[in-house]
Amino acid sequence: MRPIITLLSDFGVRDPYVAEMKGVILGICPEAVLVDISHEVEKFNVAVGAFLLASAVRFFPKGSIHVAVVDPGVGGPRRPLVIEAGCGYLVGPDNGLLALAAEREGLRGIYEIKPGRYTLRNISSTFHGRDVFAPAAAYLARGTPPDMLGVKVEAYTGVSAFKSLPGRGWAETVILYVDSFGNIITGLSWRDVDEAGFSSASKFKVSAGGHVFEALKASTYSDVGEGKLALIPYGSHGFMELAVNKGDAAALLKVKAGDKLTVKVTS
Secondary structure, eight states, X not given: OOOEXXXXXXXXSSSSHHHHHHHHHHHHOTTOEEEEEESOOOTTOHHHHHHHHHHHHTTSOTTXXXXXXXXXXXXXXXXXXXXXXXXXXXEEESSSTTHHHHHHHOEEEEEEEOSSTTSOSSOOSSOHIIIIIHHHHHHHHTTOOGGGTEEEESOOOOOGGGOOEEETTEEEEEEEEEOTTOOEEEEEEHHHHHHHTGGGOOEEEEEETTEEEEEXXXXXXXXXXXXXXXXXXXXXXXXXXXXXTTSOHHHHHTOOTTOEEEEEEOO
């Protein structure tokens, strides 16, 4: 099978940045299959990028290489990494972007990429996506072992945005992502949902921005009436979700990614 390399970034598609990364990859590994996860991550929002990356990688064949670049600290002290995980390889900055995918997929090794044979010769201080991460991914796709790209290290940076506080009958969390339908993906994992006892409840109060909303437990959007707020304990991405049947939950609650939520069981 031809090697698969996925790409995720906050670059957008107006500028040539994504194309430049692809050009570098194909110049080193012409047989690579390149797949775009998204290049519309909110600018500089590492937590959103981490969520999207972790959501997507589990559906690709084992051994795929996943390059993620949401890198507001490019050129600074943060390290360029290759993380070996159960899904394959994660390539990107050590700023938390790779953390959720690594934790979910099973960590096997962490390597700091060093300048040299497996990066571009001239590394700019502002575009490591093209000059460091793209060539590293291409050489991995050609079969180069990760320890040839740099040195093994013992730890990587996590993402504090995924830390929620579940209690019995309540939970405090943050919004990880709002999709194009206005559905809200919270930071409450399925394990958090079980700890809070939400799966056995039927009605909830959701507090956001000083306002309180009633929500009904649902398994699908259509389990509640049109325009009603549904709380879906076991969302399709591994987190609790809030949605409005044929509506926009984020607009109803007037929230965005990064905002805090409190959820309490009422019955």
